[in-house]
Amino acid sequence: MNRGMFGYLVLLAFGLVAPFVIYPVLMMKILCFALFACAFNLLLGYTGLLSFGHAAFFGTAAYVAGHAIKVWGLPTELGLLAGVIASALLGWAFGSLAIRRLGIYFAMVTLALAQMMYFLFLQAPFTGGEDGLQGVPRGKLLGFVDLANDINLYYFVLAIFVAAFWLIYRTIHSPFGQVLKAIRENETRAVSLGYDVAKYKLLAFVLSAALAGLAGATKMLVFKFATLTDAHWHQSGEVVLMTILGGMGTVLGPVVGATVIVTLQNELADKVGSLVTVIMGSIFVICVLLFRRGVVGEIAALYKRMLGEKA
Amino acid sequence: MTEIFGIPIQAFMGQLMLGLVSGSFYAMLSLGLAVIFGMLNIINFAHGALYMVGAFLGWMCLEYLGIGYWPALLLSPLVVGVVGMLIERLMLQWLYKLDHLYGLLLTFGLALILEGSFTNAYGVSGQSYSIPEELSGAFNLGFMYLPKYRAWIILASLLVCFATWFVVEKTRLGANLRAATENPKLTQAFGINVPLMVMLTYGFGCALAAFAGVLAAPAIQVSPLMGSNLIIIVFAVVVIGGMGSILGSILTGLGLGVIEGLTKVFYPEASATVVFVIMAIVLMIRPAGLFGKEK
Numbered sequence: 285m286n287r288g289m290f291g292y293l294v295l296l297a298f299g300l301v302a303p304f305v306i307y308p309v310l311m312m313k314i315l316c317f318a319l320f321a322c323a324f325n326l327l328l329g330y331t332g333l334l335s336f337g338h339a340a341f342f343g344t345a346a347y348v349a350g351h352a353i354k355v356w357g358l359p360t361e362l363g364l365l366a367g368v369i370a371s372a373l374l375g376w377a378f379g380s381l382a383i384r385r386l387g388i389y390f391a392m393v394t395l396a397l398a399q400m401m402y403f404l405f406l407q408a409p410f411t412g413g414e415d416g417l418q419g420v421p422r423g424k425l426l427g428f429v430d431l432a433n434d435i436n437l438y439y440f441v442l443a444i445f446v447a448a449f450w451l452i453y454r455t456i457h458s459p460f461g462q463v464l465k466a467i468r469e470n471e472t473r474a475v476s477l478g479y480d481v482a483k484y485k486l487l488a489f490v491l492s493a494a495l496a497g498l499a500g501a502t503k504m505l506v507f508k509f510a511t512l513t514d515a516h517w518h519q520s521g522e523v524v525l526m527t528i529l530g531g532m533g534t535v536l537g538p539v540v541g542a543t544v545i546v547t548l549q550n551e552l553a554d555k556v557g558s559l560v561t562v563i564m565g566s567i568f569v570i571c572v573l574l575f576r577r578g579v580v581g582e583i584a585a586l587y588k589r590m591l592g593e594k595a
Numbered sequence: 596m597t598e599i600f601g602i603p604i605q606a607f608m609g610q611l612m613l614g615l616v617s618g619s620f621y622a623m624l625s626l627g628l629a630v631i632f633g634m635l636n637i638i639n640f641a642h643g644a645l646y647m648v649g650a651f652l653g654w655m656c657l658e659y660l661g662i663g664y665w666p667a668l669l670l671s672p673l674v675v676g677v678v679g680m681l682i683e684r685l686m687l688q689w690l691y692k693l694d695h696l697y698g699l700l701l702t703f704g705l706a707l708i709l710e711g712s713f714t715n716a717y718g719v720s721g722q723s724y725s726i727p728e729e730l731s732g733a734f735n736l737g738f739m740y741l742p743k744y745r746a747w748i749i750l751a752s753l754l755v756c757f758a759t760w761f762v763v764e765k766t767r768l769g770a771n772l773r774a775a776t777e778n779p780k781l782t783q784a785f786g787i788n789v790p791l792m793v794m795l796t797y798g799f800g801c802a803l804a805a806f807a808g809v810l811a812a813p814a815i816q817v818s819p820l821m822g823s824n825l826i827i828i829v830f831a832v833v834v835i836g837g838m839g840s841i842l843g844s845i846l847t848g849l850g851l852g853v854i855e856g857l858t859k860v861f862y863p864e865a866s867a868t869v870v871f872v873i874m875a876i877v878l879m880i881r882p883a884g885l886f887g888k889e890k
Contacts, residue, residue: 334696384882388638396831400871561711568704572697
């Protein structure tokens with residue numbers, strides 16, 4: 285067993301005992317946003333595509349899953365699945381449009397498309413407009429585990445997170461992931477090597493959208509509601525911030541970033557009010573100007589330098 | 596004739612006019628984005644926030660200092676322009692060698708800071724700013740009443756847009772600017788101070804946003820969130836038009852404003868999304884944008 289594997293096991297052990305030390309709902313919120321950021325990182329960190337509209341997938345899945353469970357009466361697992369499928373389809377539609385442009389245009393297109401979804405949700409009859417979709421029952425897992433209990437739900441959310449994280453980890457380290465990295469480093473070269481770059485980008489986009497949707501649907505389940513906040517562009521900005529703060533293109537960076545940001549918001553929300561936005565903005569500026577590698581990226585660089593000196 | 600496609604002509608012309616008014620703002624803001632992008636290769640996410648700050652400065656001038664509309668129309672862009680130059684010198688200039696995305700991210704952070712500060716100080720509800728006396732009232736055109744202030748917005752924005760076009764395309768300064776955009780190193784070698792021009796360009800773009808803000812202040816409520824919703828539509832406008840040409844930006848901005856206004860007449864439910872739908876269609880048919888060049 286190598287050292288990396290050992291680190292993940294320590295983290296998993298912490299995840300298993302965490303609800304007895306930390307308020308489970310906060311832990312679940314952190315896990316949901318960590319998953320959201322990991323899904324986003326697949327696109328920004330490993331494919332080099334900056335999407336500024338990921339809240340659309342997060343919000344869509346939350347609304348669809350909520351509607352499926354509350355109105356159609358689907359069991360919880362199938363409701364979540366419906367949310368994920370919806371955001372994957374939306375990701376396919378948005379992705380096919382957005383990959384026609386590169387760089388900052390890509391960011392602007394995704395942002396504009398996400399804003400369109402926001403307006404649709406504002407007007408659509410099933411979303412409850414400004415009030416949101418409220419009072420979604422958590423239901424029973426496989427028909428017998430009562431998810432209304434926070435501890436039960438926590439382990440369900442942890443299982444979702446671990447499974448999705450493992451999927452992302454495998455994707456990054458697969459031949460498919462290597463091609464994505466090649467596109468990030470030099471798109472022209474990837475094309476000239478004969479890779480169908482558009483297809484790879486679209487696939488990465490859909491995968492990222494589906495996993496972002498899984499995060500959104502799970503968050504809806506934890507809080508029992510879906511609102512317009514989930515689909516707002518602030519949410520898209522937040523996930524960018526989490527990823528950059530933690531370190532884009534690192535496996536654990538988004539998890540660290542999400543933990544810091546969610547905890548910070550949780551601590552500050554009652555104390556400073558709308559200054560939270562100012563603090564988020566300042567972290568953004570500091571990250572971009574001073575440490576672009578993010579927390580995990582900087583630690584990894586430091587670790588490498590120390591190893592280099594020893595050798 | 597009192598109806599057009601079954602819509603009373605009064606309502607039709609009214610919405611057309613409102614469409615031209617919002618089109619004027621799209622044109623001014625997308626022009627600023629295009630000028631900045633041309634020189635700095637950065638998409639200025641803070642553009643909407645600077646537009647908001649411009650409007651607020653106009654309002655603050657009147658509220659705290661008793662300075663009226665006309666001086667504010669000059670003063671506010673001047674202040675915001677200087678702030679823009681400081682931002683460029685202190686922050687943006689360190690990012691030119693990196694991926695263009697960092698500029699977008701930095702200015703996004705700045706937008707959050709500005710928006711959050713003003714929300715904290717003034718809340719999200721709007722402040723009203725009254726129309727200056729000279730421009731209140733309306734012209735009677737026979738078939739419709741045209742509020743003077745709306746006519747002024749359209750006129751002023753057209754003037755500013757064409758002045759910008761003239762300076763960039765027809766003057767010596769503009770020629771230097773275009774040279775610096777095309778090949779900064781060579782231009783520098785000819786003895787032109789390129790970093791100075793970059794700083795001035797960014798300052799000018801920001802000032803343009805602030806000018807639009809003051810212009811908008813009497814027409815809409817001055818609120819901390821007025822910029823962020825607008826800027827996303829302007830991004831879509833920029834994607835539709837492409838940022839290659841100045842006249843292209845102006846035309847696309849005005850045209851989309853009119854289309855949006857007419858959508859309000861014929862199918863109001865879609866008026867918030869029509870620009871985004873057009874963007875999607877343009878991306879399918881002509882990915883580089885109507886006036887853009889494929890790179």
